[in-house]
Amino acid sequence: MRLVIKYGGTSISSAKDIQTVANYVNTLSKHNEIVIVCSATSGTTDDLIEISQSIKNENKNKAVQLASKIINRHKQLAKQTIKKSTIRKKLLEKLDVDFKELVALIEGMVLLGEVTARSMDYLISFGERLSIKLISFAINDLNKKSISLTGKEVGIVTDSNFGESIPLMDTTRLRVSKTIDQQFAKKIIPVIGGFTGADQHGHITTFGRGGSDYTATIIGTCIKADEIWLMSDIDGLMTADPKIVKNAKLLKEVSYIEAIEMALFGAKQIHPRTFEPLLTKKIPMKIRNSFNVKNEGTLVTDSPSISTKNTVKCVSSIRHNGLIDIRGGSMVGNPGTAAKIFTTLAKAGINVMMISQNPSESSITIVVKNTDLDKAVNALEMELLGKIIKKLEVTTDVAIIALIGLGMRGTVGVASKVFGAIQKNNVNVAMITQGSSELNLAFVVKNSDTNVAVQALHDAFELDKIN
Ligand SMILES: Nc1ncnc2c1ncn2[C@@H]1O[C@H](COP(=O)(O)OP(=O)(O)O)[C@@H](O)[C@H]1O
């Protein structure tokens, strides 16, 4: 079988974990052609983002301190993971080249005193640049040939939308399939850094947080993989985040569209675009646990063979959002109002997560990430306040709770069950939406009510008994 296996940061955060991954890959490679895609080690991308914040805040010491933390962590991992001294020495030399470049980049950014979207992508690409070497050398340590390649080196070409780039698939397909075929011909296991590519000028780009999942499906379609596996620290997609709901159950099979909804609404931090390349190529995906490989995980396909009686399959949540209630009498019966609001937000680069308009048309409510809230309010205030908008009412720290499942379509009584359960738990609902596909029902509560709301819905729909 031709397999693309993606390891998330939670699967490679200790020397023991990396050895477990290398051993498993080595065993599987005896009967399969394997490409590994891996993320940065747990916490590294967050540290790199914090470096950029420190540079913005002109706190050079903090930036240097965080860089040392990353360097020491990777040196330590290299020393603890690799048993053969010659291989360990070679790895440390290779890592040293990256460390020097990282330090030089930070110094340059500090001198300039600015963090552009382009320099940011270059900076945060270091997480994967370091992790691929750890994994690849750990495979070498088992006497198996392996090569580490960044997204740019394997041939992923993207547009120049730094921070949220899109692959140019035709060029990417030609380059990636050629690179991988060359490695397969030499029986070498390629270990590819997820999350990043390069634009046509060779500048490093990223796909946005969680983007390694997307890399896995891009590579999978380029090389016509038989299956793509996403490995993390959980058995698969569950009926709810097991960190919130102790009796959450594993979903054995879901459809691509259910998985997309789950990704969009925060279940398992899958990148929302992950499934895009699969919709036409229809490659089966498995979501599995690196530390429990006996379990087959969740199978994601175009049309699942298992039919569950449950209308709802998953309750998910996304915390840390802001809600903006946009009001104004002149919005009523005034064509183009919504267009003006959303154009203003789009121009400011704001991603709107939820929208609802009350039928009298006197108010439109939107939800954006807390981190975008300031920018969104500022843009609306500058452009439209006093014109079509009379008042903006802002609520910070809200969570979106969503129920997902194909079986909700056309089923009577879902909403009453949901809001009955929520009311019983004294949770106040600020906003409700349902997509016309009836695949999800989402509403907004205070951040602090998230766990209560998720557990109440999980109980109400008896998801612990799902088959
Ligand atoms: N419905 C869900 N099913 C499975 N995991 C979920 C769900 N909702 C949230 N999660 C969380 O997603 C985490 C794994 O995602 P992620 O952090 O992206 O892993 P990785 O870094 O390994 O890719 C799990 O530890 C789990 O707590």
Ligand SMILES: N[C@@H](CC(=O)OP(=O)(O)O)C(=O)O
């Ligand atoms: N390292 C990147 C990309 C990624 O996909 O990570 P993970 O698979 O650990 O969620 C991030 O943290 O966003």
